Amino acid sequence: MRNLDQDTITQAVIAGFEQTPDPRLKEILTNAVQHLHAFARETRLSEAEWMEGIRFLTAVGQQCDEKRQEFILLSDTLGLSTLAVAMNNPKPAGCTQATVLGPFHVAGAPSYAHGEDVANGAPGVPCLVRGTVRGIAGDALGAARIEVWQADAQGLYDVQRPGLAQHQARGVLHTDAQGRFFFRTVVAEAYPIPADGPVGALLRATRRHPWRPAHLHFMIEAEGYESLVTHVFREGDRYLDSDAVFGVRSSLIAEWVPHDGPEGRHYTLDFDFVMNKAAV
Template sequence: MEHDTIQNRAGAGAAGELADVDEHTITALVNGRIAATAAPRLAQIVAALTRHLHDFAREVRLDEDELMAAIAFMTEVGQMSDARRQECILLSDVLGLSMLVTAQSRRKPAGCTEATVFGPFHVPDSPEHAPGDDIANGAPGAPCFVRGVVRTLDGTPVAGAKIEVWQADEAGCYDVQYAGLEQARARATLRTDAHGAYRFRSIVASPYPIPHDGPVGRLLAALGRHPWRPAHLHFMITADACEPLITHVFRAGAPYLDADAVFGVRQSLIAEWRLHPPGPGPGGVTLAQPFYTLDFDFVLNASAGVSESA
C-alpha cells in the first residue's frame, strides 16, 4: 500500500491522473521523486545533474545506440580502474572537469601557491626520506636537486610540513606503471626543517603521455587530441593550521606547456630547471654527468578561522 501511494504521488498529474511521459515531461517527473527527506546537498546535485543530462540528450538528439555505447564506455572506464591506475580520474582530467573543480574549490589569496589537478598516480604512505636524500631510487633520468622553503602568506616559515612528491621518469612512466616493481621510485615523503626548508635529489622532470591504452586514450584519439603532459613534479603539502596544497611545478620551456592534455598548467607554477656541467653539486657531491637544479618556494594559505598573524 505504501509503495502504491508513493507511485501515485510521484506520477500523478495536476488532476490526480497518471502523468504522460515524453521527452519534455520526463525531467520534472524524475526530479519530482526526490524525497523531501533526502539530504539537501545531495538533492541539489542530483536534480541539477538530471536537468543538465536531460538537456544534453535533447540538444544532441541522443539515440539508443549512442546511449548504449556511452554505457559500455563508462563500464570499461570503471573496469580498468584499480589501485595502480585510475581511469575514472583520467576521464575527468581530459574533459577539464578536474581542473574546473580545483579552480573553483581551491581558490587562494594573491601570493599563495596555486593548486592544480591531483592526477591518477598518487600513492598514500610513500617512504619517508631525510632532507637531501636521493629519492630517485634507480629511476632513469638525469640527476636533479630540488630545494626551497614552505612558508605562510605573511612570510612565516612552516616547520614540520609534510611534503609528498612524485614524478615520472625519463621514459614517461611512474613507478606504479611498472609491473612487478615493488619499491617506490621518484616518490617520497619529506618534512620541512625548523626553518621551513626542504631539499631532495631526484631526476629531471620530462614530458610524458597520460596512459592512453584504454578507453580514455581511444576517446582522445577519436577527438584528434594528444595525450601528452608537460614536464612537472607533483607536490602535496600538509601542515598544521594551513590549507592542504596539491600542485605541480612545471619545467619552463618544456613542450606541451600550452597544450597540457589535462589542462593543469598555471603560469605561476612554471619554474626554471637550471642545467649544470659535470662537477660539484649541492650537498658536496661531485657528479660525472650534467645535472639540474630547481629552486621553488611554496606559500600556504592559513586554514579557515586561523589568522595569519596568530
C-alpha cells in the first residue's frame, strides 16, 4: 500500500474491498471506483476542479431537507433517474410506462373518497380526473391504491409553500370493484424545477432551462402486480420535447378537455392505467 501512483492506486483501492461480505456491495463499489478513476484520468481532472466538484456536491446535500430532495433533482436533470427507471421497469407492450418519481413525493398524503377534491384549496382551474386501473389481461383491479400529487397553477407543490397547514393537490384513493377512480383537482400547468440551489446553478452554467411540462404524478399499487410510478402529461405543452428531467413518454400524453358552463371553465382528463403482473 506504499508508494502508490496514478498507475497503481485504482487496483489498491479495489483490493481493499476484497473482504466485503455482501457480493453486490462489493460489485458496486468496485465498478464505481473503476469508473470514477477512469473519469479522472480521461478528463485529466485537476485538484482545483475536484475540490469544486466536492463543494458542489456538499451544496447539493445542504439543500436537502424533509420537504426538498436536491440530490433527486440532480439525478433527474442528469438523466440518471430516467436511466434507472428504464433499466428497472421493462414493460410488455400494452402496459403503462413508468417514469421518474421526482423530488416532491412525500409520505403521509391524506386519503380521499371517489369524487372528492384533492386540490384542497390549491389555486387553479377546476379539473375532473377519471380512469381505470386494469391488468395486462384486461382484468379490473379493484382496491388498487392510487397516490396522486401535482403542482398548482402557480407552479408550486404544497411542500414548497412555507407554513401551509395542510396538504394540497396530493392524496390517496382506491379504485372501486370495477377498477374505476375519479377525483377533482386543478388543471396541471408547466412549471420550473427549483432553480435557487446548486442544481439551478448547473442548469444556468450549461444554458439549460428548468421547465417541466404540465403533468400529474401517479403511484399505483395493486396486489399481484408491479408497482407503477408514472406521470400523465398535458397534450400541447411547449416543454414536452425539452423536459428538464427527461421524463416524457409519448404514451403518457393525454388531453385536458375544456368545458364551459354556468360556473365558468373547467376541464376533464380521462386516462386508463394498465399494470404488469408481478414476477412469481
